[in-house]
Amino acid sequence: MTKTVVQTTQLTRRYGKTTVVQNVNLNIKQGEIYGFLGPNGAGKTTTIRMLLGLIRPSEGEIQLFGKDLHKERKSILKRVGSLVESPSYYGHLTGKENLEVARRILGVPSKRVDEVLEMVRLTQAAHKKVKQYSLGMKQRLGIATALLGKPELLILDEPTNGLDPSGIQEMREFIKELPREHGMSVLVSSHLLSEIEQMATQVGIIRNGKMIFQGSITSLQEQSRPRMRFGVGDANVAAQLLASEGLSVSVEEDGIWTESLSQQETAHIVEHLVTHRFSVYRVEEVKQSLEEIFLGLTEEGETP
Amino acid sequence: MRDFFVLLCAEWKKLQKGLILSLLLIGPILSTLVGLTSLSMDIPADMPKWIFVYQMTMNNYAWLFYPIMTGVFAALICRNEHTQGAWKLLFTWPISRSSVWLSKATILMILTALSQLLFLGMYYLLAITQGFAENIEATVVWRSAFSGWIAVLPVVALQLWVSHLWKSFGVPLVINILLSIPNIFTAQSEQFSPWYPWSQPYSAMIPEPTESGILSIEPMTLWVVIFGGFLLAFGGGWLHTTRRDWT
Ligand SMILES: Nc1ncnc2c1ncn2[C@@H]1O[C@H](COP(=O)(O)OP(=O)(O)O)[C@@H](O)[C@H]1O
Numbered sequence A: 001m002t003k004t005v006v007q008t009t010q011l012t013r014r015y016g017k018t019t020v021v022q023n024v025n026l027n028i029k030q031g032e033i034y035g036f037l038g039p040n041g042a043g044k045t046t047t048i049r050m051l052l053g054l055i056r057p058s059e060g061e062i063q064l065f066g067k068d069l070h071k072e073r074k075s076i077l078k079r080v081g082s083l084v085e086s087p088s089y090y091g092h093l094t095g096k097e098n099l100e101v102a103r104r105i106l107g108v109p110s111k112r113v114d115e116v117l118e119m120v121r122l123t124q125a126a127h128k129k130v131k132q133y134s135l136g137m138k139q140r141l142g143i144a145t146a147l148l149g150k151p152e153l154l155i156l157d158e159p160t161n162g163l164d165p166s167g168i169q170e171m172r173e174f175i176k177e178l179p180r181e182h183g184m185s186v187l188v189s190s191h192l193l194s195e196i197e198q199m200a201t202q203v204g205i206i207r208n209g210k211m212i213f214q215g216s217i218t219s220l221q222e223q224s225r226p227r228m229r230f231g232v233g234d235a236n237v238a239a240q241l242l243a244s245e246g247l248s249v250s251v252e253e254d255g256i257w258t259e260s261l262s263q264q265e266t267a268h269i270v271e272h273l274v275t276h277r278f279s280v281y282r283v284e285e286v287k288q289s290l291e292e293i294f295l296g297l298t299e300e301g302e303t304p
Numbered sequence B: 001m002r003d004f005f006v007l008l009c010a011e012w013k014k015l016q017k018g019l020i021l022s023l024l025l026i027g028p029i030l031s032t033l034v035g036l037t038s039l040s041m042d043i044p045a046d047m048p049k050w051i052f053v054y055q056m057t058m059n060n061y062a063w064l065f066y067p068i069m070t071g072v073f074a075a076l077i078c079r080n081e082h083t084q085g086a087w088k089l090l091f092t093w094p095i096s097r098s099s100v101w102l103s104k105a106t107i108l109m110i111l112t113a114l115s116q117l118l119f120l121g122m123y124y125l126l127a128i129t130q131g132f133a134e135n136i137e138a139t140v141v142w143r144s145a146f147s148g149w150i151a152v153l154p155v156v157a158l159q160l161w162v163s164h165l166w167k168s169f170g171v172p173l174v175i176n177i178l179l180s181i182p183n184i185f186t187a188q189s190e191q192f193s194p195w196y197p198w199s200q201p202y203s204a205m206i207p208e209p210t211e212s213g214i215l216s217i218e219p220m221t222l223w224v225v226i227f228g229g230f231l232l233a234f235g236g237g238w239l240h241t242t243r244r245d246w247t
């Protein structure tokens, strides 16, 4: 049985009267890349800050590695590496000095500094002051710092923000390798489905502070019920006929659309149309793309 | 405990040493120049030359440079965390939040102690070059410097707290300068000065030639204003740092 690495129970956070994160039950299993997906302002960063003990939940519980974060903060944080929003660093120190400061605090051997520099390909720039780094390099230094303590869980909040396309690609490949090569579990947040789709094994979708979907990418696809399209001559009149039968239909340029139907229902509609002398020249089931599902989920009932 | 020492080393590594050293030197150097010009004044007949010069050197340093530099250092040692978002780095490491506060407070205390040493050093340098060094009663000037350090501790704690609170570098500085300015008036005022934290370094550093123990501070002022004030500001800052949201 795979172990649960992160488990939150009814996690809630309020700022004044506004509830920013509401009853979130996050469940991340060992060895997974968990994509935490949601539009800007959905509550991703707030949730992540709570997972790291930076801010306190208003309600609910957080368990990491099966232990209560509030009670065993220190021993838990030893096993976690993180990069929250923009990378943090000391600009007047070199990349290597930055890692050296972190290394001492974490109490890991000094050769680990060179290892992580190598991993994020910063060996060349190790002795440059970080304020001279490009954003991509700062981001990589942030990742290196997060990896320093050989964490079992890596938490990355929008790690590709502000990177150019090749940097994004590189970051994605890098993250994908982590569970395989280092046995880590990864929580990575993003507001872009395309990004999560390409690296995550599991997804959690958050909107307006509420978790609206959690599961594997394939089960997300199954979430979408396919729609049916009927190619019919004289669509407007045909639609009126079907509507008078109590079916919910809509007329679009390319035909009449209905929600997904069973085989009998489909047969019934076709028969009905044909007996009323409409020409039916196409019947097809149309699946939504992941993007459409995501947009559907996040836009549905926009007012909370 | 391990957290504290490791953090202390980290804080030390993070200090911008060149900048800190030049800032540390400004006050003592300018004050010593004032001391140098005082040599051409009429020295009161009942006052030894070394005391007179010490008094003149100490004057501007104690009410102006010392408390203001304390605020500058407090803002400086929190500046990196504020500007590069490194608070969240500090607080997601497996270390206790208390040790973060404690290590920063300790660094600030070390810097204020260094300032006192540099001040004394500059005074001795002046005395040696002007040929009155052998007259100096070491206990008097060392006691003055030590008392000044103790007396600045409430300001240390308060400024550190203020620097944790405000993201901007300027705000704690302006607060500190504004609070230092009343020193011009309170230092003269018998009723007010024993109670005003920013005037404590000055009062404490007035050289007292008598045998008055290791500190030249009124016990009442020492315990209530300095010790009490320090406990309040240190405790308040600690509670706040360990409880608040860090983003
Ligand atoms: N310190 C704060 N005070 C008040 N509101 C906040 C604070 N931090 C975040 N919020 C609000 O919480 C919501 C969620 O923010 P955030 O967690 O940063 O979203 P995301 O990371 O998904 O973009 C936003 O509407 C934001 O305005």
Ligand SMILES: [Mg+2]
Pocket (backbone or CB within 6 Å): A041, A044, A045, A046, A085, A157, A158
């Ligand atoms: Mg965010």
